[in-house]
Amino acid sequence: MTQSLPHPRPRLKLGTRGSPLALWQAHAVRDALVAAHDWAPEAVVIEIIRTTGDAITDRALAEAGGKGLFTKEIEEALLDGRIDLAVHSAKDMATRLPDGLHIGGYLPRADVRDALILRAGGALDDLPQGARVGTASLRREAQLRRLRPDLRVSLLRGNVQTRLGKVDHGEFDGTLLALAGLSRLGMAERASAVLSTDAFLPAVGQGAVAIESRVGDAATEELLAAIVDTATGIAVATERAFLTELDGSCRTPIAGLAQVEGDRVAFRGLLLAPDGSEVVEVTCAGPVGEAVRLGAEAGRDVKARAPRRLLAG
Template identity: 70%
Template sequence: MTQASPAFPLAFNARLTIGTRGSPLALWQAHAVRDALAQTLGRTPESIVVEVIRTSGDRIQDRALAEAGGKGLFTKEIEEALTDGRIDLAVHSAKDVATFLPEGLHLAGYLPRADVRDALIQREGAGLADLPQGARIGTASLRREAQLRRLRPDLDVALLRGNVQTRLAKVRGGEFHGTLLALAGLDRLGIANEASAVLDTANFLPAVGQGAVAIETRIADEATNAAIVAIACRATGIALAAERAFLAALDGSCRTPIAGLATVESGEVRLKGLVLSPDGRDAAEADVRAPVADAARLGAACGTELRQSAPARALGL
Protein backbone atom coordinates (compact mmCIF):
# COMPACT_ATOMS: atom_id res chain seq x y z
CA MET A 1 0.00 0.00 0.00
CA THR A 2 1.19 3.50 -0.78
CA GLN A 3 1.73 5.86 2.13
CA ALA A 4 -0.83 8.53 2.97
CA SER A 5 -0.10 11.97 1.60
CA PRO A 6 1.80 14.09 4.15
CA ALA A 7 -0.82 16.80 3.59
CA PHE A 8 -3.30 14.70 5.59
CA PRO A 9 -3.27 13.33 9.13
CA LEU A 10 -1.75 9.90 9.82
CA ALA A 11 -5.22 8.73 10.84
CA PHE A 12 -5.74 7.97 7.17
CA ASN A 13 -3.28 5.09 7.42
CA ALA A 14 -6.11 3.35 9.29
CA ARG A 15 -9.12 1.73 7.66
CA LEU A 16 -11.54 4.19 6.04
CA THR A 17 -15.14 3.06 5.51
CA ILE A 18 -17.78 4.51 3.17
CA GLY A 19 -21.46 3.78 3.81
CA THR A 20 -23.90 3.54 0.91
CA ARG A 21 -27.09 1.96 -0.34
CA GLY A 22 -26.67 -1.16 -2.42
CA SER A 23 -28.27 -0.27 -5.75
CA PRO A 24 -26.01 -0.26 -8.83
CA LEU A 25 -26.26 3.54 -9.02
CA ALA A 26 -25.48 4.01 -5.31
CA LEU A 27 -22.46 1.73 -5.64
CA TRP A 28 -21.23 3.68 -8.68
CA GLN A 29 -21.39 6.86 -6.60
CA ALA A 30 -19.61 5.31 -3.61
CA HIS A 31 -16.85 3.92 -5.82
CA ALA A 32 -16.42 7.32 -7.50
CA VAL A 33 -15.86 8.90 -4.06
CA ARG A 34 -13.57 6.03 -3.03
CA ASP A 35 -11.42 6.45 -6.14
CA ALA A 36 -11.17 10.22 -5.70
CA LEU A 37 -10.18 9.81 -2.05
CA ALA A 38 -7.64 7.10 -2.84
CA GLN A 39 -5.91 9.36 -5.35
CA THR A 40 -5.90 12.32 -2.96
CA LEU A 41 -4.66 10.28 -0.01
CA GLY A 42 -2.08 8.30 -1.97
CA ARG A 43 -3.78 4.99 -1.26
CA THR A 44 -5.06 2.10 -3.34
CA PRO A 45 -8.83 2.11 -3.89
CA GLU A 46 -8.98 -1.37 -2.36
CA SER A 47 -7.74 0.02 0.96
CA ILE A 48 -10.96 2.03 1.35
CA VAL A 49 -13.94 -0.13 2.32
CA VAL A 50 -17.38 0.34 0.78
CA GLU A 51 -20.07 -0.95 3.15
CA VAL A 52 -23.60 -1.52 1.87
CA ILE A 53 -26.37 -0.54 4.29
CA ARG A 54 -29.99 -1.37 3.51
CA THR A 55 -32.30 1.54 4.25
CA SER A 56 -35.99 1.82 5.07
CA GLY A 57 -36.53 3.37 1.65
CA ASP A 58 -35.10 0.24 0.02
CA ARG A 59 -37.41 -2.04 2.00
CA ILE A 60 -40.61 -0.07 1.35
CA GLN A 61 -41.68 -0.61 -2.26
CA ASP A 62 -45.49 -0.72 -2.09
CA ARG A 63 -46.29 2.95 -1.41
CA ALA A 64 -45.04 6.47 -2.04
CA LEU A 65 -42.31 7.81 0.22
CA ALA A 66 -44.58 10.67 1.27
CA GLU A 67 -46.86 8.09 2.91
CA ALA A 68 -43.98 6.26 4.58
CA GLY A 69 -42.10 9.17 6.12
CA GLY A 70 -40.30 11.14 3.41
CA LYS A 71 -37.07 10.91 1.48
CA GLY A 72 -34.95 10.68 4.64
CA LEU A 73 -35.87 7.00 4.54
CA PHE A 74 -33.06 6.54 2.00
CA THR A 75 -30.46 7.89 4.43
CA LYS A 76 -31.69 7.08 7.97
CA GLU A 77 -29.81 3.84 8.62
CA ILE A 78 -26.68 5.12 6.90
CA GLU A 79 -26.69 8.24 9.06
CA GLU A 80 -27.13 6.10 12.17
CA ALA A 81 -24.01 4.15 11.21
CA LEU A 82 -22.16 7.42 10.65
CA THR A 83 -23.23 8.85 14.01
CA ASP A 84 -22.24 5.62 15.77
CA GLY A 85 -18.80 5.61 14.14
CA ARG A 86 -19.36 2.37 12.22
CA ILE A 87 -18.55 4.23 9.00
CA ASP A 88 -16.42 7.32 8.37
CA LEU A 89 -18.45 8.94 5.61
CA ALA A 90 -21.73 8.41 3.78
CA VAL A 91 -22.34 8.82 0.07
CA HIS A 92 -25.82 9.74 -1.17
CA SER A 93 -27.62 11.03 -4.21
CA ALA A 94 -27.96 14.65 -3.12
CA LYS A 95 -31.65 14.74 -4.05
CA ASP A 96 -32.32 11.96 -1.51
CA VAL A 97 -30.80 13.84 1.43
CA ALA A 98 -33.34 15.23 3.91
CA THR A 99 -33.60 19.00 4.27
CA PHE A 100 -32.42 18.89 7.88
CA LEU A 101 -29.63 16.54 9.00
CA PRO A 102 -29.17 14.72 12.30
CA GLU A 103 -27.24 16.60 14.98
CA GLY A 104 -23.48 16.31 14.56
CA LEU A 105 -23.58 15.53 10.83
CA HIS A 106 -23.13 17.77 7.77
CA LEU A 107 -22.65 17.63 4.03
CA ALA A 108 -18.89 18.05 3.70
CA GLY A 109 -18.82 18.33 -0.10
CA TYR A 110 -20.01 17.10 -3.48
CA LEU A 111 -18.44 15.51 -6.52
CA PRO A 112 -18.74 17.58 -9.73
CA ARG A 113 -22.39 17.67 -10.74
CA ALA A 114 -23.58 15.68 -13.75
CA ASP A 115 -26.45 16.48 -16.14
CA VAL A 116 -29.39 17.69 -14.05
CA ARG A 117 -32.15 16.96 -16.53
CA ASP A 118 -34.90 14.34 -16.40
CA ALA A 119 -35.10 11.68 -19.09
CA LEU A 120 -38.34 10.25 -20.45
CA ILE A 121 -38.27 6.53 -21.23
CA GLN A 122 -41.23 5.38 -23.30
CA ARG A 123 -42.22 2.30 -25.27
CA GLU A 124 -43.00 4.29 -28.42
CA GLY A 125 -42.19 7.79 -29.61
CA ALA A 126 -39.57 10.33 -28.61
CA GLY A 127 -41.12 12.91 -26.32
CA LEU A 128 -44.09 13.91 -24.19
CA ALA A 129 -46.07 14.98 -27.27
CA ASP A 130 -45.79 11.43 -28.67
CA LEU A 131 -47.46 9.77 -25.69
CA PRO A 132 -51.00 8.62 -26.53
CA GLN A 133 -54.00 10.22 -24.84
CA GLY A 134 -54.36 8.81 -21.34
CA ALA A 135 -50.96 7.08 -21.41
CA ARG A 136 -49.94 5.47 -18.11
CA ILE A 137 -46.70 6.97 -16.78
CA GLY A 138 -44.99 5.55 -13.72
CA THR A 139 -43.13 7.63 -11.14
CA ALA A 140 -42.62 7.86 -7.38
CA SER A 141 -41.89 11.59 -7.50
CA LEU A 142 -44.59 14.16 -6.70
CA ARG A 143 -42.44 16.77 -8.48
CA ARG A 144 -42.38 14.77 -11.70
CA GLU A 145 -46.05 13.90 -11.40
CA ALA A 146 -47.10 17.53 -10.93
CA GLN A 147 -44.99 18.77 -13.83
CA LEU A 148 -46.29 15.98 -16.07
CA ARG A 149 -49.87 16.88 -15.19
CA ARG A 150 -49.09 20.55 -15.82
CA LEU A 151 -47.89 19.76 -19.35
CA ARG A 152 -50.18 16.81 -20.13
CA PRO A 153 -53.29 16.81 -17.90
CA ASP A 154 -54.65 13.79 -19.78
CA LEU A 155 -51.90 11.42 -18.62
CA ASP A 156 -52.59 8.64 -16.12
CA VAL A 157 -49.73 9.05 -13.63
CA ALA A 158 -49.31 6.04 -11.32
CA LEU A 159 -46.89 4.97 -8.59
CA LEU A 160 -43.73 3.20 -9.78
CA ARG A 161 -41.04 2.44 -7.17
CA GLY A 162 -37.78 0.51 -7.45
CA ASN A 163 -34.28 1.00 -8.78
CA VAL A 164 -33.48 2.08 -12.33
CA GLN A 165 -33.45 -1.46 -13.75
CA THR A 166 -36.79 -2.31 -12.12
CA ARG A 167 -38.48 0.75 -13.59
CA LEU A 168 -37.08 0.15 -17.06
CA ALA A 169 -38.25 -3.46 -16.95
CA LYS A 170 -41.82 -2.42 -16.10
CA VAL A 171 -41.91 -0.08 -19.09
CA ARG A 172 -40.48 -2.74 -21.41
CA GLY A 173 -42.94 -5.28 -20.01
CA GLY A 174 -45.92 -3.09 -20.88
CA GLU A 175 -47.13 -2.13 -17.39
CA PHE A 176 -46.48 1.52 -18.21
CA HIS A 177 -46.22 3.55 -21.40
CA GLY A 178 -43.23 5.34 -19.89
CA THR A 179 -41.37 6.62 -16.86
CA LEU A 180 -39.07 9.48 -15.89
CA LEU A 181 -35.55 9.01 -14.52
CA ALA A 182 -32.60 11.29 -13.86
CA LEU A 183 -30.37 11.43 -16.92
CA ALA A 184 -27.32 11.53 -14.63
CA GLY A 185 -28.19 8.13 -13.23
CA LEU A 186 -28.67 6.59 -16.67
CA ASP A 187 -25.36 8.11 -17.77
CA ARG A 188 -23.47 6.77 -14.75
CA LEU A 189 -24.84 3.30 -15.37
CA GLY A 190 -23.85 3.46 -19.05
CA ILE A 191 -27.44 3.25 -20.30
CA ALA A 192 -28.19 6.83 -21.37
CA ASN A 193 -29.32 5.37 -24.71
CA GLU A 194 -32.46 4.14 -22.90
CA ALA A 195 -33.72 7.74 -22.87
CA SER A 196 -36.38 8.41 -25.48
CA ALA A 197 -36.18 12.15 -24.81
CA VAL A 198 -34.37 14.53 -22.46
CA LEU A 199 -36.61 17.19 -20.92
CA ASP A 200 -35.41 20.78 -21.08
CA THR A 201 -35.09 22.51 -17.71
CA ALA A 202 -36.87 25.52 -19.23
CA ASN A 203 -40.18 23.71 -18.80
CA PHE A 204 -39.31 20.74 -16.56
CA LEU A 205 -37.19 21.68 -13.55
CA PRO A 206 -35.24 18.96 -11.71
CA ALA A 207 -35.32 18.04 -8.05
CA VAL A 208 -33.12 20.00 -5.68
CA GLY A 209 -29.71 18.30 -5.77
CA GLN A 210 -30.41 16.19 -8.87
CA GLY A 211 -27.22 15.03 -10.59
CA ALA A 212 -25.01 15.69 -7.54
CA VAL A 213 -23.27 13.12 -5.32
CA ALA A 214 -23.28 14.27 -1.69
CA ILE A 215 -20.71 13.25 0.94
CA GLU A 216 -21.89 13.34 4.55
CA THR A 217 -19.51 13.24 7.53
CA ARG A 218 -19.35 13.91 11.24
CA ILE A 219 -18.72 17.60 11.88
CA ALA A 220 -16.11 16.76 14.51
CA ASP A 221 -14.12 14.41 12.23
CA GLU A 222 -11.47 16.89 11.12
CA ALA A 223 -9.33 14.37 9.23
CA THR A 224 -12.15 13.05 7.05
CA ASN A 225 -13.50 16.56 6.47
CA ALA A 226 -10.08 17.74 5.27
CA ALA A 227 -9.94 14.91 2.75
CA ILE A 228 -13.43 15.65 1.45
CA VAL A 229 -12.62 19.34 0.96
CA ALA A 230 -9.69 18.25 -1.22
CA ILE A 231 -11.96 16.32 -3.63
CA ALA A 232 -15.07 18.52 -3.46
CA CYS A 233 -16.34 20.62 -6.38
CA ARG A 234 -16.69 24.26 -5.34
CA ALA A 235 -19.27 25.22 -8.00
CA THR A 236 -21.50 22.29 -7.09
CA GLY A 237 -21.23 23.24 -3.41
CA ILE A 238 -22.33 26.80 -4.16
CA ALA A 239 -25.27 25.64 -6.28
CA LEU A 240 -26.41 23.13 -3.65
CA ALA A 241 -26.10 25.74 -0.88
CA ALA A 242 -28.66 27.84 -2.75
CA GLU A 243 -30.94 24.92 -3.61
CA ARG A 244 -30.97 23.38 -0.14
CA ALA A 245 -31.60 26.76 1.52
CA PHE A 246 -34.50 27.23 -0.90
CA LEU A 247 -35.90 23.85 0.10
CA ALA A 248 -35.41 24.54 3.81
CA ALA A 249 -37.30 27.85 3.59
CA LEU A 250 -40.21 25.98 2.04
CA ASP A 251 -39.84 23.22 4.64
CA GLY A 252 -39.68 20.98 1.61
CA SER A 253 -40.25 17.25 1.75
CA CYS A 254 -41.67 14.51 -0.42
CA ARG A 255 -45.16 15.78 0.44
CA THR A 256 -44.93 18.95 -1.68
CA PRO A 257 -44.02 19.13 -5.38
CA ILE A 258 -40.93 21.37 -5.34
CA ALA A 259 -38.32 21.83 -8.05
CA GLY A 260 -35.19 23.95 -8.02
CA LEU A 261 -32.02 24.47 -9.99
CA ALA A 262 -29.05 26.73 -9.24
CA THR A 263 -26.22 27.38 -11.68
CA VAL A 264 -22.95 29.22 -11.18
CA GLU A 265 -21.39 31.45 -13.81
CA SER A 266 -19.17 34.54 -13.82
CA GLY A 267 -19.23 34.99 -10.07
CA GLU A 268 -23.02 34.77 -9.82
CA VAL A 269 -25.45 32.08 -8.76
CA ARG A 270 -28.80 31.89 -10.54
CA LEU A 271 -31.67 30.02 -8.91
CA LYS A 272 -34.89 28.94 -10.57
CA GLY A 273 -37.51 27.65 -8.14
CA LEU A 274 -40.95 26.14 -8.59
CA VAL A 275 -43.73 25.01 -6.24
CA LEU A 276 -46.78 23.24 -7.64
CA SER A 277 -50.06 21.76 -6.52
CA PRO A 278 -50.12 17.95 -6.96
CA ASP A 279 -52.31 18.22 -10.05
CA GLY A 280 -49.99 20.83 -11.59
CA ARG A 281 -52.77 23.40 -12.04
CA ASP A 282 -51.48 25.89 -9.48
CA ALA A 283 -47.87 27.02 -9.31
CA ALA A 284 -45.53 29.73 -8.11
CA GLU A 285 -42.10 30.21 -9.60
CA ALA A 286 -39.08 32.49 -9.33
CA ASP A 287 -35.85 33.20 -11.19
CA VAL A 288 -33.31 35.13 -9.10
CA ARG A 289 -29.57 35.91 -9.02
CA ALA A 290 -26.94 36.95 -6.48
CA PRO A 291 -23.15 36.91 -6.00
CA VAL A 292 -21.85 33.42 -5.16
CA ALA A 293 -21.02 34.52 -1.61
CA ASP A 294 -24.76 35.02 -1.05
CA ALA A 295 -25.87 31.63 -2.42
CA ALA A 296 -27.51 30.39 0.77
CA ARG A 297 -29.16 33.75 1.46
CA LEU A 298 -30.49 33.81 -2.10
CA GLY A 299 -31.99 30.35 -1.70
CA ALA A 300 -33.60 31.19 1.63
CA ALA A 301 -35.08 34.45 0.27
CA CYS A 302 -36.39 32.71 -2.84
CA GLY A 303 -38.00 29.96 -0.78
CA THR A 304 -39.59 32.48 1.57
CA GLU A 305 -40.95 34.46 -1.38
CA LEU A 306 -42.54 31.39 -2.96
CA ARG A 307 -43.93 30.23 0.37
CA GLN A 308 -45.72 33.58 0.68
CA SER A 309 -46.92 33.75 -2.93
CA ALA A 310 -47.73 30.11 -3.71
CA PRO A 311 -51.40 29.12 -3.79
CA ALA A 312 -52.44 27.27 -0.64
CA ARG A 313 -53.08 24.07 -2.63
CA ALA A 314 -49.49 24.10 -3.86
CA LEU A 315 -48.23 23.95 -0.28
CA GLY A 316 -50.72 21.30 0.77
CA LEU A 317 -52.68 23.75 2.92
Protein backbone atom coordinates in the same frame (compact mmCIF):
# COMPACT_ATOMS: atom_id res chain seq x y z
CA MET B 1 7.60 -20.85 4.32
CA THR B 2 6.80 -17.27 3.41
CA GLN B 3 4.85 -15.41 6.06
CA SER B 4 1.95 -13.40 4.65
CA LEU B 5 1.87 -9.73 5.48
CA PRO B 6 -1.08 -8.49 7.54
CA HIS B 7 -3.82 -6.82 5.50
CA PRO B 8 -3.54 -3.05 5.93
CA ARG B 9 -6.29 -1.38 7.93
CA PRO B 10 -8.55 0.79 5.80
CA ARG B 11 -8.06 4.51 6.09
CA LEU B 12 -11.76 5.25 5.52
CA LYS B 13 -15.07 3.39 5.50
CA LEU B 14 -17.84 4.69 3.23
CA GLY B 15 -21.49 3.86 3.89
CA THR B 16 -23.97 3.51 1.04
CA ARG B 17 -27.16 1.85 -0.09
CA GLY B 18 -26.79 -1.29 -2.16
CA SER B 19 -28.54 -0.32 -5.39
CA PRO B 20 -26.43 -0.30 -8.56
CA LEU B 21 -26.62 3.49 -8.76
CA ALA B 22 -25.75 3.98 -5.08
CA LEU B 23 -22.78 1.65 -5.49
CA TRP B 24 -21.62 3.60 -8.56
CA GLN B 25 -21.69 6.76 -6.46
CA ALA B 26 -19.78 5.18 -3.57
CA HIS B 27 -17.14 3.81 -5.94
CA ALA B 28 -16.81 7.24 -7.56
CA VAL B 29 -16.09 8.77 -4.14
CA ARG B 30 -13.67 5.96 -3.29
CA ASP B 31 -11.84 6.31 -6.61
CA ALA B 32 -11.56 10.09 -6.19
CA LEU B 33 -10.10 9.70 -2.68
CA VAL B 34 -7.68 7.00 -3.79
CA ALA B 35 -6.47 9.11 -6.71
CA ALA B 36 -6.21 12.34 -4.72
CA HIS B 37 -4.17 10.80 -1.91
CA ASP B 38 -2.23 8.20 -3.90
CA TRP B 39 -3.65 5.32 -1.85
CA ALA B 40 -4.10 1.68 -2.74
CA PRO B 41 -7.76 0.91 -3.62
CA GLU B 42 -8.21 -1.20 -0.47
CA ALA B 43 -7.51 1.87 1.67
CA VAL B 44 -11.16 2.85 1.27
CA VAL B 45 -13.78 0.23 2.16
CA ILE B 46 -17.40 0.42 1.03
CA GLU B 47 -20.03 -0.75 3.53
CA ILE B 48 -23.50 -1.54 2.15
CA ILE B 49 -26.29 -0.54 4.52
CA ARG B 50 -29.94 -1.41 3.85
CA THR B 51 -32.27 1.50 4.50
CA THR B 52 -35.97 1.76 5.31
CA GLY B 53 -36.56 3.27 1.88
CA ASP B 54 -35.09 0.18 0.21
CA ALA B 55 -37.58 -2.03 2.04
CA ILE B 56 -40.65 -0.02 0.99
CA THR B 57 -41.60 -0.61 -2.64
CA ASP B 58 -45.40 -0.72 -2.58
CA ARG B 59 -46.29 2.88 -1.75
CA ALA B 60 -45.13 6.46 -2.18
CA LEU B 61 -42.43 7.70 0.19
CA ALA B 62 -44.78 10.48 1.36
CA GLU B 63 -47.03 7.81 2.88
CA ALA B 64 -44.12 6.15 4.65
CA GLY B 65 -42.43 9.16 6.20
CA GLY B 66 -40.99 11.23 3.38
CA LYS B 67 -37.37 12.21 2.80
CA GLY B 68 -34.76 10.61 4.99
CA LEU B 69 -35.95 7.05 4.43
CA PHE B 70 -32.95 6.41 2.16
CA THR B 71 -30.46 7.92 4.61
CA LYS B 72 -31.57 7.14 8.19
CA GLU B 73 -29.71 3.88 8.80
CA ILE B 74 -26.60 5.15 7.01
CA GLU B 75 -26.59 8.27 9.17
CA GLU B 76 -26.94 6.15 12.30
CA ALA B 77 -23.84 4.20 11.26
CA LEU B 78 -21.99 7.48 10.71
CA LEU B 79 -22.95 8.81 14.13
CA ASP B 80 -21.96 5.51 15.76
CA GLY B 81 -18.53 5.57 14.12
CA ARG B 82 -19.12 2.38 12.13
CA ILE B 83 -18.37 4.35 8.96
CA ASP B 84 -16.37 7.54 8.35
CA LEU B 85 -18.36 9.03 5.47
CA ALA B 86 -21.83 8.50 4.01
CA VAL B 87 -22.47 8.74 0.27
CA HIS B 88 -25.93 9.74 -0.93
CA SER B 89 -27.81 11.08 -3.91
CA ALA B 90 -28.13 14.73 -2.87
CA LYS B 91 -31.81 14.80 -3.76
CA ASP B 92 -32.52 12.00 -1.23
CA MET B 93 -31.26 14.04 1.72
CA ALA B 94 -33.64 15.69 4.17
CA THR B 95 -33.30 19.45 4.55
CA ARG B 96 -32.56 19.07 8.27
CA LEU B 97 -29.78 16.61 9.07
CA PRO B 98 -29.30 14.82 12.40
CA ASP B 99 -27.37 16.73 15.06
CA GLY B 100 -23.67 16.08 14.69
CA LEU B 101 -23.75 15.52 10.91
CA HIS B 102 -23.36 17.83 7.93
CA ILE B 103 -22.68 17.68 4.20
CA GLY B 104 -18.92 17.71 3.79
CA GLY B 105 -19.16 18.39 0.06
CA TYR B 106 -20.16 17.05 -3.34
CA LEU B 107 -18.50 15.45 -6.32
CA PRO B 108 -18.71 17.57 -9.50
CA ARG B 109 -22.34 17.64 -10.58
CA ALA B 110 -23.53 15.66 -13.58
CA ASP B 111 -26.27 16.60 -16.06
CA VAL B 112 -29.27 17.78 -14.01
CA ARG B 113 -31.98 17.07 -16.60
CA ASP B 114 -34.75 14.48 -16.51
CA ALA B 115 -34.92 11.79 -19.18
CA LEU B 116 -38.13 10.43 -20.68
CA ILE B 117 -38.15 6.70 -21.40
CA LEU B 118 -41.00 5.57 -23.67
CA ARG B 119 -41.69 1.98 -24.67
CA ALA B 120 -42.48 3.10 -28.21
CA GLY B 121 -39.79 5.78 -28.32
CA GLY B 122 -40.27 9.38 -29.27
CA ALA B 123 -40.88 12.58 -27.32
CA LEU B 124 -43.50 13.57 -24.76
CA ASP B 125 -45.85 14.83 -27.46
CA ASP B 126 -45.71 11.41 -29.13
CA LEU B 127 -47.45 9.67 -26.23
CA PRO B 128 -51.07 8.84 -27.15
CA GLN B 129 -53.95 10.35 -25.23
CA GLY B 130 -54.43 8.60 -21.89
CA ALA B 131 -51.07 6.81 -21.95
CA ARG B 132 -49.86 5.44 -18.62
CA VAL B 133 -46.65 6.89 -17.21
CA GLY B 134 -45.06 5.66 -14.00
CA THR B 135 -43.11 7.70 -11.46
CA ALA B 136 -42.57 7.88 -7.71
CA SER B 137 -41.82 11.62 -7.78
CA LEU B 138 -44.55 14.15 -7.03
CA ARG B 139 -42.40 16.80 -8.73
CA ARG B 140 -42.21 14.79 -11.95
CA GLU B 141 -45.90 13.92 -11.77
CA ALA B 142 -46.96 17.56 -11.27
CA GLN B 143 -44.82 18.86 -14.14
CA LEU B 144 -45.92 15.98 -16.37
CA ARG B 145 -49.59 16.70 -15.66
CA ARG B 146 -48.93 20.38 -16.30
CA LEU B 147 -47.64 19.59 -19.79
CA ARG B 148 -49.94 16.64 -20.55
CA PRO B 149 -53.05 16.65 -18.30
CA ASP B 150 -54.54 13.79 -20.34
CA LEU B 151 -51.94 11.25 -19.21
CA ARG B 152 -52.57 8.64 -16.52
CA VAL B 153 -49.75 8.95 -13.99
CA SER B 154 -49.30 6.02 -11.59
CA LEU B 155 -46.86 5.08 -8.84
CA LEU B 156 -43.71 3.31 -10.02
CA ARG B 157 -41.10 2.53 -7.33
CA GLY B 158 -37.85 0.60 -7.44
CA ASN B 159 -34.32 1.03 -8.72
CA VAL B 160 -33.52 2.14 -12.26
CA GLN B 161 -33.46 -1.40 -13.65
CA THR B 162 -36.81 -2.25 -12.05
CA ARG B 163 -38.51 0.80 -13.50
CA LEU B 164 -37.10 0.26 -16.97
CA GLY B 165 -38.16 -3.38 -16.83
CA LYS B 166 -41.77 -2.45 -16.09
CA VAL B 167 -41.81 -0.16 -19.11
CA ASP B 168 -40.22 -2.83 -21.29
CA HIS B 169 -42.81 -5.40 -20.20
CA GLY B 170 -45.72 -3.11 -21.03
CA GLU B 171 -46.91 -2.29 -17.51
CA PHE B 172 -46.30 1.39 -18.33
CA ASP B 173 -46.02 3.32 -21.57
CA GLY B 174 -43.19 5.35 -20.14
CA THR B 175 -41.35 6.69 -17.12
CA LEU B 176 -39.06 9.54 -16.12
CA LEU B 177 -35.59 9.14 -14.63
CA ALA B 178 -32.64 11.40 -13.92
CA LEU B 179 -30.35 11.49 -16.92
CA ALA B 180 -27.38 11.48 -14.54
CA GLY B 181 -28.41 8.13 -13.11
CA LEU B 182 -28.90 6.57 -16.53
CA SER B 183 -25.53 7.88 -17.69
CA ARG B 184 -23.72 6.62 -14.59
CA LEU B 185 -25.12 3.15 -15.20
CA GLY B 186 -24.09 3.21 -18.87
CA MET B 187 -27.73 3.37 -19.98
CA ALA B 188 -28.04 6.89 -21.38
CA GLU B 189 -29.18 5.42 -24.70
CA ARG B 190 -32.43 4.34 -23.00
CA ALA B 191 -33.58 7.97 -22.94
CA SER B 192 -36.19 8.55 -25.64
CA ALA B 193 -35.94 12.28 -25.00
CA VAL B 194 -34.11 14.59 -22.62
CA LEU B 195 -36.32 17.29 -21.11
CA SER B 196 -34.98 20.85 -21.03
CA THR B 197 -34.80 22.56 -17.66
CA ASP B 198 -36.88 25.40 -19.11
CA ALA B 199 -39.85 23.04 -19.51
CA PHE B 200 -39.10 20.53 -16.78
CA LEU B 201 -37.20 21.77 -13.73
CA PRO B 202 -35.17 19.16 -11.81
CA ALA B 203 -35.29 18.19 -8.17
CA VAL B 204 -33.15 20.07 -5.68
CA GLY B 205 -29.73 18.41 -5.73
CA GLN B 206 -30.41 16.30 -8.83
CA GLY B 207 -27.22 15.04 -10.46
CA ALA B 208 -25.08 15.68 -7.36
CA VAL B 209 -23.39 13.04 -5.18
CA ALA B 210 -23.39 14.24 -1.56
CA ILE B 211 -20.80 13.17 1.00
CA GLU B 212 -21.97 13.41 4.60
CA SER B 213 -19.56 13.55 7.53
CA ARG B 214 -19.41 14.09 11.28
CA VAL B 215 -19.18 17.67 12.51
CA GLY B 216 -15.76 18.23 14.04
CA ASP B 217 -14.04 15.29 12.34
CA ALA B 218 -11.19 17.49 11.12
CA ALA B 219 -8.96 14.67 9.88
CA THR B 220 -11.64 13.23 7.60
CA GLU B 221 -12.69 16.69 6.44
CA GLU B 222 -9.11 17.41 5.39
CA LEU B 223 -9.03 14.25 3.28
CA LEU B 224 -12.41 15.09 1.77
CA ALA B 225 -11.37 18.63 0.83
CA ALA B 226 -9.19 17.24 -1.95
CA ILE B 227 -12.14 15.85 -3.94
CA VAL B 228 -15.17 18.10 -3.36
CA ASP B 229 -16.36 20.57 -6.01
CA THR B 230 -16.88 24.18 -4.91
CA ALA B 231 -19.33 25.22 -7.64
CA THR B 232 -21.56 22.20 -6.99
CA GLY B 233 -21.51 22.99 -3.27
CA ILE B 234 -22.63 26.56 -3.88
CA ALA B 235 -25.40 25.54 -6.28
CA VAL B 236 -26.84 22.78 -4.10
CA ALA B 237 -26.60 24.94 -0.96
CA THR B 238 -28.74 27.54 -2.75
CA GLU B 239 -31.30 24.92 -3.75
CA ARG B 240 -31.43 23.35 -0.29
CA ALA B 241 -31.93 26.77 1.33
CA PHE B 242 -34.96 27.26 -0.95
CA LEU B 243 -36.31 23.83 -0.04
CA THR B 244 -35.77 24.40 3.68
CA GLU B 245 -37.83 27.60 3.68
CA LEU B 246 -40.71 25.73 2.04
CA ASP B 247 -40.24 22.84 4.49
CA GLY B 248 -39.92 20.69 1.41
CA SER B 249 -40.56 16.96 1.69
CA CYS B 250 -41.82 14.16 -0.50
CA ARG B 251 -45.34 15.48 0.13
CA THR B 252 -44.95 18.70 -1.86
CA PRO B 253 -44.04 19.08 -5.56
CA ILE B 254 -41.02 21.41 -5.47
CA ALA B 255 -38.33 21.93 -8.11
CA GLY B 256 -35.23 24.09 -8.03
CA LEU B 257 -32.02 24.68 -9.95
CA ALA B 258 -29.08 26.94 -9.19
CA GLN B 259 -26.27 27.50 -11.69
CA VAL B 260 -22.90 29.06 -10.90
CA GLU B 261 -21.07 31.14 -13.50
CA GLY B 262 -17.91 32.80 -12.27
CA ASP B 263 -18.70 34.69 -9.09
CA ARG B 264 -22.48 34.73 -9.69
CA VAL B 265 -25.23 32.25 -8.96
CA ALA B 266 -28.64 32.21 -10.70
CA PHE B 267 -31.62 30.32 -9.26
CA ARG B 268 -35.05 29.30 -10.46
CA GLY B 269 -37.60 27.51 -8.28
CA LEU B 270 -41.13 26.14 -8.57
CA LEU B 271 -43.87 25.12 -6.19
CA LEU B 272 -46.64 23.18 -7.93
CA ALA B 273 -50.07 21.79 -7.26
CA PRO B 274 -49.96 17.96 -7.37
CA ASP B 275 -52.00 17.96 -10.59
CA GLY B 276 -49.88 20.68 -12.18
CA SER B 277 -52.83 23.05 -12.44
CA GLU B 278 -51.15 25.79 -10.38
CA VAL B 279 -47.54 26.89 -10.13
CA VAL B 280 -45.66 29.57 -8.21
CA GLU B 281 -42.30 30.45 -9.77
CA VAL B 282 -39.35 32.49 -8.57
CA THR B 283 -36.05 33.54 -10.16
CA CYS B 284 -33.15 35.42 -8.62
CA ALA B 285 -29.41 35.95 -9.00
CA GLY B 286 -26.53 37.35 -7.01
CA PRO B 287 -22.97 36.87 -5.82
CA VAL B 288 -21.90 33.36 -4.81
CA GLY B 289 -21.07 34.64 -1.34
CA GLU B 290 -24.78 35.23 -0.79
CA ALA B 291 -25.98 31.97 -2.32
CA VAL B 292 -27.67 30.55 0.78
CA ARG B 293 -29.38 33.88 1.52
CA LEU B 294 -30.64 34.08 -2.08
CA GLY B 295 -32.08 30.57 -1.92
CA ALA B 296 -33.76 31.23 1.42
CA GLU B 297 -35.24 34.53 0.21
CA ALA B 298 -36.58 32.77 -2.89
CA GLY B 299 -38.26 30.21 -0.66
CA ARG B 300 -39.83 32.89 1.54
CA ASP B 301 -41.03 34.74 -1.56
CA VAL B 302 -42.76 31.64 -2.93
CA LYS B 303 -44.23 30.84 0.48
CA ALA B 304 -45.68 34.36 0.77
CA ARG B 305 -47.31 34.19 -2.68
CA ALA B 306 -48.49 30.58 -2.67
CA PRO B 307 -52.11 29.64 -1.93
CA ARG B 308 -52.25 27.85 1.42
CA ARG B 309 -53.51 24.67 -0.21
CA LEU B 310 -50.20 24.29 -2.09
CA LEU B 311 -48.29 24.28 1.20
CA ALA B 312 -50.67 21.98 3.06
CA GLY B 313 -48.65 18.84 2.26
